[in-house]
Amino acid sequence: MIKIFLKQQKSLLRKHPWIFSGAIKSIDGKPILGESCHVYSADNKLLAIGAYSPKSQIAIRVWTFEDREINKDFFSQRINAAWALRKSIGIDKVSNSFRLINAENDYLPGVVIDKYDDYLVCQFLSAGAEYQKLKILEALLDLNLTENIFERSDTDSRLKEGLKKVKGCLRGNPPPNFVSISENNILLRADIVNGHKTGYYLDQRDNREIIKKYSKGNRVLNCFSYTGGFGIAAASAGASEVINLDSSESALQIAKSSATLNKIPESIFVCQKADVFEKLRFLREKGESFDLIVLDPPKFAESAFQVKKAAKGYKDINRLAFHLLNQGGFLFTFSCSGHIKQDLFEKIVADAALDAGSSAKIISYLNQASDHPVALNFPEGKYLKGLICYKQ
Numbered sequence: 001m002i003k004i005f006l007k008q009q010k011s012l013l014r015k016h017p018w019i020f021s022g023a024i025k026s027i028d029g030k031p032i033l034g035e036s037c038h039v040y041s042a043d044n045k046l047l048a049i050g051a052y053s054p055k056s057q058i059a060i061r062v063w064t065f066e067d068r069e070i071n072k073d074f075f076s077q078r079i080n081a082a083w084a085l086r087k088s089i090g091i092d093k094v095s096n097s098f099r100l101i102n103a104e105n106d107y108l109p110g111v112v113i114d115k116y117d118d119y120l121v122c123q124f125l126s127a128g129a130e131y132q133k134l135k136i137l138e139a140l141l142d143l144n145l146t147e148n149i150f151e152r153s154d155t156d157s158r159l160k161e162g163l164k165k166v167k168g169c170l171r172g173n174p175p176p177n178f179v180s181i182s183e184n185n186i187l188l189r190a191d192i193v194n195g196h197k198t199g200y201y202l203d204q205r206d207n208r209e210i211i212k213k214y215s216k217g218n219r220v221l222n223c224f225s226y227t228g229g230f231g232i233a234a235a236s237a238g239a240s241e242v243i244n245l246d247s248s249e250s251a252l253q254i255a256k257s258s259a260t261l262n263k264i265p266e267s268i269f270v271c272q273k274a275d276v277f278e279k280l281r282f283l284r285e286k287g288e289s290f291d292l293i294v295l296d297p298p299k300f301a302e303s304a305f306q307v308k309k310a311a312k313g314y315k316d317i318n319r320l321a322f323h324l325l326n327q328g329g330f331l332f333t334f335s336c337s338g339h340i341k342q343d344l345f346e347k348i349v350a351d352a353a354l355d356a357g358s359s360a361k362i363i364s365y366l367n368q369a370s371d372h373p374v375a376l377n378f379p380e381g382k383y384l385k386g387l388i389c390y391k392q
Contacts, residue, residue, distance in 0.1 A: 034131025051128020
């Protein structure tokens with residue numbers, strides 16, 4: 001049994017699941033990458049059991065604060081509890097695609113599992129998750145949701161853990177080119193093999209439903225559209241025109257195919273490959289205007305060191321959006337950068353409106369979908385923040 005002794009344990013007493021390397025006093029034994037270790041206070045009191053990751057700043061990710069074995073039964077209990085939560089909120093009645101396991105927020109650090117129709121897509125992002133992969137898969141199969149399991153552990157975060165990127169079929173049949181998502185009475189296509197994240201932005205489901213209420217008869221500009229989810233939702237609710245902007249031609253082609261699935265006319269659903277920053281400036285120079293604008297950019301801040309640069313980027317696109325927004329129009333603006341906190345994001349948007357000479361007010365706050373819960377002991381789990389702003 002590997003024992004790790006800490007210099008300080010304040011965060012652990014608050015049940016936070018991360019232990020940084022600087023908090024470690026000594027290690028009794030030679031743990032291998034991802035191995036489960038017993039974590040003790042300086043006075044030899046057992047605090048937790050967690051996975052060791054010597055190459056990461058987060059040296060230990062806690063599996064449990066109880067003295068118990070980390071085996072298949074442990075993972076079955078965690079997975080069953082997560083599935084029970086999803087069923088209790090009725091997510092399986094709203095969509096055939098949802099997040100089943102949300103890493104630390106479902107008490108399984110580094111484990112992300114999304115369900116897309118008849119496929120489960122897994123990410124094992126930490127050393128501990130990789131070490132326990134087979135036990136997790138066995139527990140997952142016992143749930144009997146599907147036998148088709150695909151791995152998308154091909155993110156840069158694995159490199160920080162001393163792991164290689166991995167992608168491929170783990171169980172069952174290889175996925176088709178596109179998987180069909182049924183979501184709140186609209187149809188969407190997802191590329192779970194090569195698409196962003198595990199194939200789609202399931203965390204925006206609730207917000208795609210909300211946008212329908214603001215779309216009828218309106219001209220919509222959907223920026224950083226990816227495969228067009230917000231645009232499809234707006235068009236299905238009666239938008240007069242939707243223009244989708246994204247830098248990926250392949251993503252826009254998927255958006256077009258989703259529009260066809262929903263019988264949305266090509267005349268009102270436009271997809272344009274563009275650098276969004278440049279395109280917004282071009283549209284402003286042309287004197288274009290819109291009734292509803294969506295800003296859902298990729299993560300601008302991957303670390304705390306990038307916050308200042310990211311803030312400039314968020315301010316730039318929001319300022320341009322306010323210029324393009326008609327009076328009485330609505331701006332749906334988002335940040336998925338966990339390092340950009342809620343109060344900072346609001347200040348950025350407020351400064352953008354001021355620079356654009358616009359009077360605007362926040363009429364609603366938006367968050368990640370309910371199948372992406374935030375554990376109270378892990379506030380870092382709240383990464384997606386959004387505002388609906390009304391231009392006076």
